[in-house]
Amino acid sequence: MHPQELLAQCLRALAGRVGFDPAEVEDVVAGNGIFTGDHGDCVGRLSALLAGWPQTVPGMTLNRFCGSGQQAVTIAATGVASGAQDLVVAGGVESMSRWGLAAGSATIDGHNPALRERFPTVPQGVSADLIATLAGLGRTDVDAYAVTSQDRAARAIAEGRFDRGVIPVNGPGGGVLLDRDEHPRPGTTLEGLARLRPAFAAAGATRPDGESRTYDELALARYPRAGSVEHVHHAGNSSGVVDGAAAVVVASGAWVKANGVTPRARIRATAAVGSEPVIMLTAPAPAARRCLAKAGMAVGDVDLWEINEAFAAVALTTIDDLGLDPDRVNVNGGAIALGHPIGATGAMLLGTILDELERQDLTAGLVTMCTGGGMGTATIIERV
Numbered sequence: 001m002h003p004q005e006l007l008a009q010c011l012r013a014l015a016g017r018v019g020f021d022p023a024e025v026e027d028v029v030a031g032n033g034i035f036t037g038d039h040g041d042c043v044g045r046l047s048a049l050l051a052g053w054p055q056t057v058p059g060m061t062l063n064r065f066c067g068s069g070q071q072a073v074t075i076a077a078t079g080v081a082s083g084a085q086d087l088v089v090a091g092g093v094e095s096m097s098r099w100g101l102a103a104g105s106a107t108i109d110g111h112n113p114a115l116r117e118r119f120p121t122v123p124q125g126v127s128a129d130l131i132a133t134l135a136g137l138g139r140t141d142v143d144a145y146a147v148t149s150q151d152r153a154a155r156a157i158a159e160g161r162f163d164r165g166v167i168p169v170n171g172p173g174g175g176v177l178l179d180r181d182e183h184p185r186p187g188t189t190l191e192g193l194a195r196l197r198p199a200f201a202a203a204g205a206t207r208p209d210g211e212s213r214t215y216d217e218l219a220l221a222r223y224p225r226a227g228s229v230e231h232v233h234h235a236g237n238s239s240g241v242v243d244g245a246a247a248v249v250v251a252s253g254a255w256v257k258a259n260g261v262t263p264r265a266r267i268r269a270t271a272a273v274g275s276e277p278v279i280m281l282t283a284p285a286p287a288a289r290r291c292l293a294k295a296g297m298a299v300g301d302v303d304l305w306e307i308n309e310a311f312a313a314v315a316l317t318t319i320d321d322l323g324l325d326p327d328r329v330n331v332n333g334g335a336i337a338l339g340h341p342i343g344a345t346g347a348m349l350l351g352t353i354l355d356e357l358e359r360q361d362l363t364a365g366l367v368t369m370c371t372g373g374g375m376g377t378a379t380i381i382e383r384v
Contacts, residue, residue, distance in 0.1 A: 001169065001177070003032075003039050006245035007047035007093040013167045014089065014247045015053075018261065022051075026085045028059040029075050031068025031092030033342030033372075035061070038098060047093070063343075065108075065372030066310060067272070068092050069246060070346025070379060074270040076250040081267075086255040091247035092343035098243075107208055108277075108372045116208075119277045120222070122215040124372065125200030125233055127280040128311035130219050133230045135317050142312035143193040146237035146336050149309060153333025154186035161332055161359060165351040183240040183339040198231035199238065222278045237312040242339030246347035265354050268364070268380045269295035275374045281314050283376025284368040285321035291366065291378035299323060302380070303362035306349040308369040309334035318368070332356060345369070350379060357383055 007030060015022050030044030045059030064071040069092030076090035107122070109115045122130075132142060156162060157180065168179040204216035213221070216229045256263050271291035275283035284307055292298060299322055307315045307329055315334065319326055332352060335345065346369055353365035368378040 001095070001243070003093045003095040003098065003243070003245070004043055004047045004050050006095065006169065006243065007043065007091070007247065008051035009167065009169060010091060010245045010247040011048060011051040011053065011089065014249060018249050020087065020249065020259065020261075022053040022057060024087050025053065025057045025089050027076070027079065027088050028057060029072040029088060029090040030059065030061045031070070031072040031343040031346065032061050032063060033065055033068055033094055034099060035063055037100070039093075039095070043093060064272070064375065064377065066308065066340070066342050067346055067369045067371040067375065067377035068343040069348065070350070070367060070369055070377045071272070073248050073250065073267075073347055073350060074377070074379065076248075077267045077270065080250050080252050086252040088250045089247055090250060091245065091347040093245035094341035094343040095243040096241045096341060113210070120211075120218040121277055121280065122219050123200060123203045124280060124310070125238065126204045126215050126219055126229065127278070128233050128238070128313050129198075129200055129204070129229050129231045130223060130226060130279055131281060131317055132232050132313035133226045133228070134223065135313065135320070137232065137313050137316060138230075139194070139232045140190070141316065142232050142237045143190055145312040145316055146193060147188055147190055149330065149333045149336040150185055150188040151333075152331060153184045153337035156332035157181070157184065161355065162352070165355050181338055183242050184333070184337045188236065193234075193236040196234040196236050199234040201231040204229055204231060219278060233311050233313065237336060239308070239310050239335035240337075240339035242341050244339065244341030244344045244348065246344045246351065248347050248350060263384050264358070265381045265383050268382045270380075271378045273376050275376060277374030280372065280374045281310060281370040282317070283374065284308070284314065284318045284370050284378070287376030287378035288322060288366055288368045291368070291380055295380050297364070297380065302364050302366045303328065304331065304353055304356055304360075304365045305329040306334070306353045306365065306367040308340065308345060308349065309336045310340065310370050312336065314370050346377065350381060354381060354383075
């Protein structure tokens with residue numbers, strides 16, 4: 001299915017659920033992680049047109065790699081908080097099954113040798129393995145985390161915890177093609193994961209074009225204290241390659257009052273930070289700290305956390321860095337079980353954490369993500 005259609009179905013469902021007139025929407029902000037092929041030509045605007053929304057509704061598309069969907073919501077919130085806008089729809093889409101060769105090379109440098117000389121970026125899986133190596137995380141550690149993610153997602157699905165936030169995907173004739181996530185693997189065991197080969201060892205041993213050193217050697221040149229890169233990640237403890245879309249309504253208090261709509265939460269603070277781009281995936285904790293500082297909050301003021309499970313080591317090291325209670329993090333599983341449709345995930349996680357805050361009658365939640373290029377995003381939401 002075309003990614004425009006995935007996002008368009010979210011837009012139509014959102015208007016129906018919230019009860020707004022699409023003609024009042026002042027912008028559709030969509031995150032996307034590839035920007036080419038059938039994801040190109042401003043998928044935000046084109047999805048709004050495909051959804052049947054009025055031609056007067058504009059759209060824009062942005063790319064902050066894995067944090068694109070979360071950043072789209074931040075852009076919407078910025079417009080509303082500034083008083084420039086009253087009703088914005090934000091989210092994102094990624095059909096990773098349709099990426100093909102358009103996804104480009106394993107390095108994130110725009111094919112610029114000058115930048116590569118300064119920052120010899122490596123495939124994200126190699127970065128994740130480097131993080132695990134430096135943190136002393138072995139294969140059993142990351143596999144055990146993956147089992148927990150699968151178990152939590154299986155329980156959440158069985159108990160209907162995602163039902164409010166998930167819509168079925170319909171085909172051209174209107175029939176349901178898919179009514180639940182198909183990536184989870186309930187019943188995953190440590191023994192089963194132990195049989196999977198490390199997925200990024202071959203990439204680590206590969207030499208990028210024009211380079212005499214392998215990706216592992218490039219990573220170790222920046223982080224010699226690691227000694228070697230221990231490859232521990234594989235398909236079972238890394239985020240799933242999936243297709244997905246998500247959409248969120250961000251509205252001003254004036255619009256809410258004028259339309260008699262009951263708000264569910266407010267965005268209390270947002271943040272983005274940069275980090276060292278070779279190791280790439282270490283910014284969720286710094287982003288969370290910046291976000292907490294902006295909100296005047298401490299770690300203990302947050303009831304629930306969503307740390308995107310790009311790789312098991314990312315979640316584990318972020319939990320450790322922030323001193324979090326693991327029982328308050330990703331309580332319904334994460335991207336290891338549910339998948340990570342790059343441009344959509346951030347908006348999906350905001351919906352997931354809000355649903356769970358309501359289910360448990362809690363107040364504050366924080367979503368944080370790592371992104372390509374060495375960045376992190378964070379958002380604190382608070383029920384109202």
